[in-house]
Structure formats: C-alpha cells, structure tokens
Amino acid sequence: MKKKKxxxxxxxxxxxxxxxxxxxxxxxxxxxxxxxxxLCSGFLPLLTIWIPKTIINFIVDQQNYNYILKTSIFLFGLxxxxxxxxxxCNRQFDGAFVELRMLELKDLHKKYQDIEYSHLEDAxxxxxxxxxxxxxxxxxxxxxxYRNFIRFCPYVITxxxxxxxxxxxxxxxxxxxxFSTYCSISINRMITNYMEQNRTALIKAERQKEYFHLISYxxxxxxxxxxxxxxxxxxxxxxxxxxxxLKIIHNIAKKEFHLGIKDIFFVxxxxxxxFFFLIKGYFNHSLTLGxxxxxxxxxxxxxxxxxxxxxxxxxWMECFVYTDGYFQFIDEINLTKESGTRSAISNQxxxxxxxxxxxxxxxxxxxxxLRHFHLKIKKGEKLAIVGVNGAGKxxxxxxxxxxxxxxxxxxxxxxxxxxxxxRKEYRKMFSTVYQEVRIYAATILENIIGDAEKxxxxxxxxxxxxxxxxxxxxxxxxxxxTPLQKIIEDQGIELSGGQNQRIAIAxxxxxxxxxxxxxxxTAALDAIAESQLYETLNQLVGEKTAIYIxxxxxxxxxxxxxxxxxxxxxxxxxxxxxxxxxKGVYFDMFKTQGKYYRKDTKNE
Numbered sequence: 001m002k003k004k005k006x007x008x009x010x011x012x013x014x015x016x017x018x019x020x021x022x023x024x025x026x027x028x029x030x031x032x033x034x035x036x037x038x039l040c041s042g043f044l045p046l047l048t049i050w051i052p053k054t055i056i057n058f059i060v061d062q063q064n065y066n067y068i069l070k071t072s073i074f075l076f077g078l079x080x081x082x083x084x085x086x087x088x089c090n091r092q093f094d095g096a097f098v099e100l101r102m103l104e105l106k107d108l109h110k111k112y113q114d115i116e117y118s119h120l121e122d123a124x125x126x127x128x129x130x131x132x133x134x135x136x137x138x139x140x141x142x143x144x145x146y147r148n149f150i151r152f153c154p155y156v157i158t159x160x161x162x163x164x165x166x167x168x169x170x171x172x173x174x175x176x177x178x179f180s181t182y183c184s185i186s187i188n189r190m191i192t193n194y195m196e197q198n199r200t201a202l203i204k205a206e207r208q209k210e211y212f213h214l215i216s217y218x219x220x221x222x223x224x225x226x227x228x229x230x231x232x233x234x235x236x237x238x239x240x241x242x243x244x245x246l247k248i249i250h251n252i253a254k255k256e257f258h259l260g261i262k263d264i265f266f267v268x269x270x271x272x273x274x275f276f277f278l279i280k281g282y283f284n285h286s287l288t289l290g291x292x293x294x295x296x297x298x299x300x301x302x303x304x305x306x307x308x309x310x311x312x313x314x315x316w317m318e319c320f321v322y323t324d325g326y327f328q329f330i331d332e333i334n335l336t337k338e339s340g341t342r343s344a345i346s347n348q349x350x351x352x353x354x355x356x357x358x359x360x361x362x363x364x365x366x367x368x369x370l371r372h373f374h375l376k377i378k379k380g381e382k383l384a385i386v387g388v389n390g391a392g393k394x395x396x397x398x399x400x401x402x403x404x405x406x407x408x409x410x411x412x413x414x415x416x417x418x419x420x421x422x423r424k425e426y427r428k429m430f431s432t433v434y435q436e437v438r439i440y441a442a443t444i445l446e447n448i449i450g451d452a453e454k455x456x457x458x459x460x461x462x463x464x465x466x467x468x469x470x471x472x473x474x475x476x477x478x479x480x481x482t483p484l485q486k487i488i489e490d491q492g493i494e495l496s497g498g499q500n501q502r503i504a505i506a507x508x509x510x511x512x513x514x515x516x517x518x519x520x521x522t523a524a525l526d527a528i529a530e531s532q533l534y535e536t537l538n539q540l541v542g543e544k545t546a547i548y549i550x551x552x553x554x555x556x557x558x559x560x561x562x563x564x565x566x567x568x569x570x571x572x573x574x575x576x577x578x579x580x581x582x583k584g585v586y587f588d589m590f591k592t593q594g595k596y597y598r599k600d601t602k603n604e
Contacts, residue, residue, distance in 0.1 A: 011320050014327065018145050025103055030096055037089040037150060040082040042157025045305070047082070049297035051075045057290035093150060101143040105136040107330065114336050117403035122364065128329055131203055135326035142326060144319030148312055155309045162302050169287075169295060170277045177302065180270040184310040187259045192317035194255045198248055199321060205245040212238035263310065267303060274299045337405055340420040344428040344514075350544045351413055351429060351515045353377040353400065358409035360399060369395050373409070373569065377545060382538065384556040385549045386589065387565035393549045394435075396565075397519050400547075401430050431508040435520040437500045441488040444473060445480045447503055448510050463509040466540060467502040509540060516546040534558075553590050562586060 022030050054075065058068045112129065119125045135141030159181075167174045212234055215221050225231055278295055281287040287295070345351065355375040361368045369392050377383050385393050398404040400411060402418065411418040418426065440447055448460040461480060464470060476482045476493070483489035484503075495503065508516065518537070534548065538558050548559060556562050557576045564572040564579070564586050572579055572586050579586040 010324065011317075014320055014323055015145065015149065017327065018142070018149075018323070021100060021104075025100055027096055027100070030093070033089045033092055034150060034153075037086055037093075038153045038157060040086040040089070041154030042161070044079065044082050044086070044154075045158045045301050046161050047075065047079050049294055049301060051079070052297065053290040053294035055290075056293055057288060060289055090150070093147070097143050097146045098139075100146070101136055101139075104142055104326075108132060108136060108326070111330055116337055116405060117398070118362070118405065121362070127200065127203055127207065128325065130207060131199070131322065131325040132329035134203075135322040141319055141322035144315070145323050148316035148319060151312055152309065152316065155305050155312070158305060159302065159309075162298050165295075165298060166274075169281070170274075173274045173277060173299075176270050176273050177306075180266045181306055181309075183266040184263050184306060185313055187263045188310050188314040189317070191256050191259055191314055192321070195252055195318060196321050198252060199325075202245070202248050202252075205241065205248055209238065209241040209245045212241060267307070271299065271303055339423040340417075340426075342416065342421045342425065344421070344425040345414060347429075347512060347514050349414075349514060350379050351377075352379045352415070353515075353545065354412040355396075355399075356410040356412065358399065358406050358411060360395060360404065360407045370399075371569070375563070375570075377547070379414075380543045380545055381561065382541070382546045382548070382559040384553075384559040384562045385547060385565055386553060386556065386562065386586070387571075392567065393565055394519055397432065397517055397547070397549065401432055401517070402426050429514040430517055431511040431513040431515070432517040432519065433501075433504050433508045437497075437504045439484055439495070439500050439503060441483070441485040441492065443478075443481045443483050444503070447484060448507050460506070460510050463506040464503075466509060466536060467506045469499065469502050469506070472499065505537070509537075514544065516541050516544055517549075518547070519549045556586075556590070564589075 022028065051072070055068065055072060058071070136143075139147065163174045163177065166177065216225075216231075216234055216238065225234065275296075278287070278292060278299070282289075282292050353376070355373050358370055358373045359368060360370040360373075373396075375396075385396065387393055395404065399406055402423065406418075413421070413426075413429070444464070445457060445460055448463065449456050457480070461470075464473060464480070473479055473482070478491075483492040484495065486492040486494070505518070508518075516537075518534075535558065538546070548556075559576070561573065561575055562579055563570055564584075572582065572584055574582070576590075580590065
C-alpha cells in the first residue's frame with residue numbers, strides 16, 4: 001500500500017512539473033486555453049443528450065412549434081460555439097505541445113553533450129539514455145502527458161455532471177458507477193505496472209533488434225555482407241532478436257486481455273442495474289419519455305466515456321512511465337564530474353604532460369586497463385606510441401584529453417593538475433584526430449571550422465591544402481562550399497575513407513591548439529602516403545608537443561622518443577636509433593614494416 005502511494009505521488013509530481021514547464025517556457029496563455037477546453041468538452045456530451053430530451057418533452061407537452069424551433073436553434077447554436085472553441089483550443093495545443101517537447105529535446109541534447117564520455121561505453125547507461133530520448137522523440141511520452149491531460153479533464157467534468165443527475169434520480173446508480181470506475185482504473189493500473197516491469201527488457205530487446213535491422217540497410221556494410229555472405233547470419237540474428245522482442249509484446253498483450261475481461265464484467269453489471277431502474281421508473285410514472293431518453297443517453301454516454309477513460313488512463317500511465325525515465329535521466333547529477341575553474345593555457349604556449357602513478361579501470365569492472373603508469377612528455381617533444389591493437393594506447397589519449405576520468409593518480413599539464421581546469425577550457429588545449437573519423441552533413445569548410453566566416457576561410461583552405469586535398473576540392477563545382485553526404489543535400493558528395501581522414505586532420509590543424517594528438521588517423525591511407533603525411537604534419541606542428549599513436553611505424557623516425565606499449569605496460573622507451581641498436585621488440589616491428597616507408601631502410 002505504501003509503495004502505491006509513493007507511485008501516485010510520483011505521478012502527481014510529474015504532472016505538476018510538466019504544468020510548471022508551461023510557465024517556465026513562457027507559454028502561460030495555455031493555462032487559459034486548457035480551462036476553456038475543459039469546460040467546452042466537458043459540457044458538450046451533456047448538451048448532446050439534453051437536446052433530444054428537451055425536444056421530446058416539448059412535443060409530448062404539445063408546445064408551440066415556433067417555441068420548439070427557437071429553443072432547438074439556441075441549443076444547437078450553443079453546441080456549435082462550444083465545438084468551435086474546443087477545436088480552436090486543440091489547434092493551439094498541437095503547435096504548443098510539439099514546441100515544448102522540442103525545447104526539452106534541446107535540453108536533453110545539451111545534457112548528453114555534457115556528461116562524462118566514459119558513460120557512453122556503458123550499455124546500461126545507453127539504455128537509460130535511449131528511454132529518455134524516446135520520451136521526447138514522438139508524441140508519446142512527454143508530449144503525451146499534456147495531450148492525455150487535456151483529454152482526461154473534460155471526461156472528469158462530464159462524469160461529475162452525470163453523477164449529479166444520476167444521484168438525483170437513483171443514488172444506487174451513482175454508487176455502482178463509482179465502484180465500476182474504481183475497478184476499471186485498478187485493472188488498468190495493474191496493466192501499467194506490468195508494462196513498467198517489462199519496460200527495461202522491452203527497450204533492450206528493441207535496441208538489439210534495431211541494430212541488426214539497421215545493419216541490413218546500412219550501405220557502409222554492403223560490401224562485407226555480400227563478399228563474406230553474412231546475410232544469412234544477420235537474418236538469423238535479426239529473427240532471433242525480433243522474436244525476443246515480440247515475446248515481450250505478446251506477454252504484455254496477454255496480460256492486457258486477461259485483465260480486460262474482468263473490466264468488461266464490471267461494466268456489464270453496472271449497465272444491467274442502471275437499465276433496470278430506468279425501466280422501473282418509467283412504468284412507475286416517475287420518469288417521462290424525455291427523461292427516459294435523457295437518462296438512457298446519459299448511461300450509454302457514461303459507459304462509453306468510462307471505457308474511453310480506462311484506455312486513456314492506461315495510455316496516460318505509459319506516457320508517465322516514459323516521462324519519469326526522462327526526468328530521472330535529466331536530473332541525474334552523477335553523470336558529470338565536478339569541473340575546475342582554470343582557463344585554458346594560451347595557445348601560444350605548448351604543453352608539458354606528466355602521468356604520475358596513473359591507474360584506470362572502468363567503474364563497473366575490476367580489470368585494470370592501466371596500472372601505476374608513469375610518463376613525462378616535455379614541452380615541444382614529439383612522442384610516438386606504438387604497439388599492438390588493444391594494448392591501451394587510445395586509453396592513454398582519452399585520459400589525457402579528459403574523456404575518461406582517471407581512477408588513481410594524477411595527470412599534470414604544465415605542472416597543473418588536470419582536475420583544476422574547467423572542462424570545456426581544458427579541451428581547448430588539444431587538437432586530436434581519432435581513427436574513427438566523423439564527417440558531418442555540411443559543407444567541406446563547415447566540417448573544418450563550423451560556421452564558414454570569410455575571415456576564417458583562408459586558414460581553413462590552407463589546412464586542406466596541407467593535407468593534400470586542394471586539387472580534389474577545387475575540381476568540384478562548388479569547391480570548398482561543396483556539401484558532404486547526401487542525407488541533407490541532394491547534391492552532397494561522398495568522399496573516400498582516406499579523404500575523410502584528411503578532412504579530420506585538417507580540422508585538427510585548423511584548431512591550432514597547444515598540443516597535437518594523432519590517434520591512428522591514417523589507417524585508410526597507404527603506407528607511403530601515411531609516411532609522407534606524417535612528415536608534413538611534423539613540420540606543421542613545429543615547436544608544439546605532439547603524440548603520434550599507431551600500430552604502423554611511419555611516424556617514429558622523426559619523433560624525439562618512442563614508447564613501445566603493451567597490455568603489460570611500457571616494453572621499450574627511447575629514440576629510433578637507440579631502440580634499433582637494442583634489437584628488441586621495436587627493432588623487429590620496424591624491420592617488418594620499415595621497407596614500406598623509406599627507400600634507405602636497408603641502411604638502418
């Protein structure tokens with residue numbers, strides 16, 4: 001019982017919060033429209049059954065024809081006015097509620113951008129985030145709370161008016177109606193609670209199903225699917241995940257069916273008893289023919305409204321469940337770590353980086369990715385980090401750039417603790433290019449600088465020229481204003497993987513931050529092109545501190561130091577010459593790969 005009261009208070013809290021959002025979003029006029037809509041839609045059903053009652057009684061009493069006509073015109077006119085007002089209010093609601101939802105979606109996007117990056121690799125968090133997004137991605141959920149409130153309140157007014165009339169005729173009918181309504185609502189609460197219990201499993205099953213569905217239609221997977229005959233396997237997995245999703249849906253529908261039968265049973269008892277009293281009243285001459293028509297219409301209307309309101313209540317509760325997930329997500333305070341207050345170091349100054357006894361593991365695992373890691377990179381130093389995939393090279397960069405919070409130890413930037421910097425200010429100090437290149441549906445220049453202002457174009461174009469894209473871009477009809485991808489612009493173009501990586505590198509050069517980090521960004525380039533690009537980039541970096549990460553060794557020879565990294569930590573550390581003389585792991589790696597990078601490798 002206590003648990004139910006807590007849930008009811010939560011529902012009231014959600015509704016109150018959504019109503020408060022109306023004034024917070026400067027749309028207080030909606031309160032008046034809601035009141036007008038409640039009155040209009042609440043009285044319209046009564047007026048609908050009052051009109052035939054009045055006309056029948058006038059006819060039976062042999063009233064004057066003109067009087068009957070005038071009264072009928074007045075009642076129909078009043079009904080028309082109420083209907084028009086109701087339609088006007090609902091027309092206003094359509095735009096206003098969508099706008100409120102879109103404004104909340106904007107806040108959700110901002111929240112999502114501000115959370116710690118490490119949460120994005122947590123499947124449970126992604127499920128919660130997806131549930132929050134679903135609450136705002138369509139009229140169900142956040143917007144549905146408003147819409148169902150607008151539908152629910154007039155029903156309450158109509159029922160209240162009906163019950164006043166029914167109590168004046170036969171109190172037992174009112175009591176039976178209350179009891180039937182209570183049973184219907186209780187049954188629908190059971191359905192809602194069952195849906196809530198299965199919501200997490202349903203979202204997870206839908207996410208897994210959609211993953212295989214989207215892969216089947218994603219052209220980027222098309223070559224591998226055809227060449228390696230993966231369609232049969234993908235189809236099997238899609239059918240498997242679809243069946244799991246459908247099983248949950250089936251169980252929910254089965255529960256709704258069984259409980260719905262009980263609901264119908266109570267409705268039939270209520271209708272049978274009320275019709276008995278009506279028939280009895282007519283034959284006892286306590287009701288006129290018009291009264292019988294009036295009460296019969298009222299009972300039929302009340303049964304229809306109660307049936308609608310129980311289904312509406314179930315739908316409304318589902319909206320509350322989704323909205324509750326959204327509010328809980330938006331209110332979470334542990335998604336973003338406390339930020340310092342220091343501003344970024346001037347980009348005229350490069351960085352010294354020191355890892356002091358740094359250890360890292362994901363919050364929900366006991367496996368250490370890094371353990372007691374020490375490293376110092378001096379100002380202006382060029383460091384190459386090489387090693388096999390999965391050794392943790394990229395983790396070092398995510399820790400350095402603040403994407404992952406370190407578990408133990410410190411990272412010092414020019415002697416200042418990383419945690420002392422304001423988060424966004426801290427990120428200004430790094431120009432990073434990752435292996436996973438992201439190209440946006442915008443023009444080439446907008447992919448480099450965002451808003452392509454004239455004063456910034458020249459430097460952005462120079463960066464694109466540096467990475468070897470000038471001739472390709474200037475051969476296009478729109479040149480640097482050519483839109484990329486076709487999802488927004490029909491005339492958009494698709495660049496190759498290597499060209500996309502060059503765009504990403506140009507973006508990093510344009511940022512002109514204190515430190516440059518390249519995290520295996522040239523995987524789509526051939527070995528010679530990669531080596532040439534690294535040499536060009538090294539010249540452009542100049543005196544800035546730089547880190548080059550790669551499992552290929554095209555960047556190592558011109559670096560001040562090379563760190564050979566594995567899951568066990570640092571295996572070797574030194575410059576190219578000393579590591580080649582050592583004839584260890586680096587020597588073996590370079591001899592295997594080096595012939596692809598330099599013609600004079602034999603002399604090494």
